Every structure is written in C-alpha cells, then in structure tokens.
Amino acid sequence: MTTGCAIRRSRYGADPTPAGWAVHRVYRPDVGEGGLAVTIKQVQCLLTYLGYDPGGIDGLDGQKTRQAIRDFQTAENLGVDGVAGEQTAIRLKDAVWQDRFAKDNIVPSSGQPPDLPDWWSKYKWFAPSEFRCPCGKCGGGIEKMHEGIVAEANALREYLGVPIVIVPPDGHSGGSGYRCQSYNDSLAGSVKNSRHVQGKAVDIITRGVPDEKVEARLAQRKAAGKIRYWYRISPGAHHMDIE
Ligand SMILES: [Zn+2]
Ligand SMILES: [Zn+2]
The missing domain is CATH 1.10.101.10 (PGBD-like superfamily/PGBD)
Incomplete structure (x- = not known):
C-alpha cells in the first residue's frame, strides 16, 4: 500500500x-x-x-x-x-x-545536507545531489565537487538541449560524479588517482543525441582549454574532467 x-x-x-x-x-x-x-x-x-x-x-x-x-x-x-x-x-x-537504507551499514551523519557554496545556484540543470557518490556510506561528498566541472556539465546540457544523467535517485545510471576512494577502487578498471575522487570529473549519460555531436563539443572544449581530458566510455556515455 x-x-x-x-x-x-x-x-x-x-x-x-x-x-x-x-x-x-x-x-x-x-x-x-x-x-x-x-x-x-x-x-x-x-x-x-x-x-x-x-x-x-x-x-x-x-x-x-x-x-x-x-x-x-x-x-x-x-x-x-x-x-x-x-x-x-x-x-x-x-x-x-544519501540512500542510507535500513539494510545498509549505518554511518554517522551530520543530520542535514552539507552546506554548499552559493555557486551551485548558477547551474540550473543539475541538483548537487546528482553529483553524489552513490556508495551510500560516505555521505555523498557533494561538497568536494569543483565548480569548473559542474560548470562544464551544465554548459554541455545547455548546448545539447537534452537531459544528461549523472547519478539519478536510484544511483544506477552508470554515470558518476564524486567518488570516495573506496567506491572508486571498487569499480572495475578505475584508476587509483581518478579525478572523480578529486571532484574534478563526471561521467555523463546522454540519450537522444548522436555521440558525434557530444564528442565534437567535448573536443572543442578541450581545445579551448576548458576541459583537460575526455573519452567515450560506451555509446551514450562519456567521461570528462578538468585540470
Ligand atoms: Zn562513497
Ligand atoms: Zn569518469
């Protein structure tokens, strides 16, 4: 019921x-x-x-x-x-x-969402929680995200005109924002010093737009020095990070 x-x-x-x-x-x-x-x-x-x-x-x-x-x-x-x-x-x-379910290990909590800097309000296409670590144990780490990468994700969303998924409420999109070290290390193929752990990377899921269009834009942003590195993870999924 x-x-x-x-x-x-x-x-x-x-x-x-x-x-x-x-x-x-x-x-x-x-x-x-x-x-x-x-x-x-x-x-x-x-x-x-x-x-x-x-x-x-x-x-x-x-x-x-x-x-x-x-x-x-x-x-x-x-x-x-x-x-x-x-x-x-x-x-x-x-x-x-923070996805702290009854069945999971309970971690001490601050009891309220972290205080976030004002710059988040400039980026209307994403809520801070979409960048959280989905492990359910570290508290999400949203406050560790750097503005530069949030700005790039927001600008890309604006440019493409279609929804971009990072980490949805159920936490199972394949996208990624901040990752705590232990969650990062638990992922197959992840590198220890991943920029996700530094709050400087996102993996984005795009639907309804050709990968070529996404990639032309990412290449442009890289050439402009706005992003450091990007690659296609799989069709419709891309990693990008900043310096
Ligand atoms: Zn975590
Ligand atoms: Zn990534």
Whole structure:
C-alpha cells in the first residue's frame, strides 16, 4: 500500500510532499530548522522508501508506524521515542537523500545536507545531489565537487538541449560524479588517482543525441582549454574532467 507516496529531490534534499497533501514548509538550510514540519503520511512515505515497515501509508499514527520510527531512530543513533520530531524528520530526509537504507551499514551523519557554496545556484540543470557518490556510506561528498566541472556539465546540457544523467535517485545510471576512494577502487578498471575522487570529473549519460555531436563539443572544449581530458566510455556515455 504505497499509493500516494512520491519522493522528489531538490537541491535542499528529499521532499516527500506530493501534490494533494497538506502544504508544509520544508526543511531548508537557508531557513533553518524551524522551517520543518512533516505529516505522519510523509514520515511513512520516507520510512517505506528506506526499507522500514510503518505498516502502510495511511496517515495514522499506529503501533507499526511508531515501531518503524523507533527502528529508524535506533539505526541512526537518535533518541528513541517512536515520535518523528524535528531531529528525526531531518534525519529521515537526510537518509533518503544519501540512500542510507535500513539494510545498509549505518554511518554517522551530520543530520542535514552539507552546506554548499552559493555557486551551485548558477547551474540550473543539475541538483548537487546528482553529483553524489552513490556508495551510500560516505555521505555523498557533494561538497568536494569543483565548480569548473559542474560548470562544464551544465554548459554541455545547455548546448545539447537534452537531459544528461549523472547519478539519478536510484544511483544506477552508470554515470558518476564524486567518488570516495573506496567506491572508486571498487569499480572495475578505475584508476587509483581518478579525478572523480578529486571532484574534478563526471561521467555523463546522454540519450537522444548522436555521440558525434557530444564528442565534437567535448573536443572543442578541450581545445579551448576548458576541459583537460575526455573519452567515450560506451555509446551514450562519456567521461570528462578538468585540470
Ligand atoms: Zn562513497
Ligand atoms: Zn569518469
């Protein structure tokens, strides 16, 4: 019974507020913690997504929901009371944003998305979370991305006029932004000192545009000194990095 549960991600993290639900202010770093309120339905939606079992998404604060909240609080080293107060709600969104599922090893979390520099807002085609490391254990490392490579990805998206996928919510596109060292080393054929680990590379997935068009553009950017190196990983998939 998951009808009515949709998770939307924005640059501020996961937002479990589909149309038709009561309007609540969402947590935003620029508003502060007072800006957060979640409904039982939203909490059930997030818990279900994360692999906990609140017994359905019915908006009722029942025993199973309280137990699922307790399970989540235990896993996240929060105070365990079975009530989704502000800290728990913030952590729920953080867990969804960073793919910290019930079955995975839990790592200590800051409890909120990292503070990101203002330059991210200049690049409208991507949310910072699309550049995260998808391992689910390192916290994503978005703050390690360099502006130069984000700017190049954004400019390429603008130029091509078709969506570019880096790391989607489910984390399984084949694209890549930041990689922590252990995730990088776990990938077949990766090099130890990969620029992904430095936050200076992206692997992009393009659909609906010929590779030749992508590559002509990449060659142009390389000639202009904007990107250091690029190559075709497979049809529709390219790596590019900066100095
Ligand atoms: Zn990682
Ligand atoms: Zn790459």
